[in-house]
Amino acid sequence: QTVVTQEPSFSVSPGGTLTLTCGLSSGSVSSSYYPSWYQQTPGQPPRTLIYSTNSRSSGVPDRFSGSILGNKAALTITGAQADDESHYYCVLYMGSGILVFGGGTKVTVL
């Protein structure tokens, strides 16, 4: 069974840059997996940030960007702000209509 991997946690200073990654337990992530990224704060539904590797969802600031780095999908946040403190989830499309979520990364801004 394919597992989508993410860092469990990440810390960043205000104004700093962080790059979260999304990998596969077996194999490499490419744009063919249409990686997408979601932000979730406690008690709220997720918010879609990035789809199809690097397309920003409507209203998402350009501080958030997506890419493929090596064999993983990546979400980069530049100029980190206090309200970026959230959980971030990636999703990979496995084909045949199947989506798999990563376990999520808890980002702390301090």
Add this chain to the structure above:
Amino acid sequence: QLQLQESGPGLVKPSETLSLTCTVSYDSITNIDYYWGWIRQPPEKGLEWIGSIFYTGDTYYNPSLKSRVTMSVDTSKNQFSLQLSSVTAADTAVYYCARLRTRRTVDSWGQGTLVTVSS
């Protein structure tokens, strides 16, 4: 502005069937650009895709849940539904309905509804 609203019982007994409905507002469920789906999140845990459906009834289910999941669409009411059979405590979660872009990306989310499985 698209709105998705989940509805259904907040408490289901073990071994029974969980049934939820999502009402879509400000978009048509027959929009050919989108699929519609369900995602859940157990308390203090991550997100899990349950399944997706097109307005024609074309469905895709999470293989780990496939034997227990049924999704359906009611175009006359602009709604889609989820049924999950033989529930256990492990099915306790916030259930989100969602709109999917081309099956591959969730682009809009409902507010979610907590379903607790308990006797």
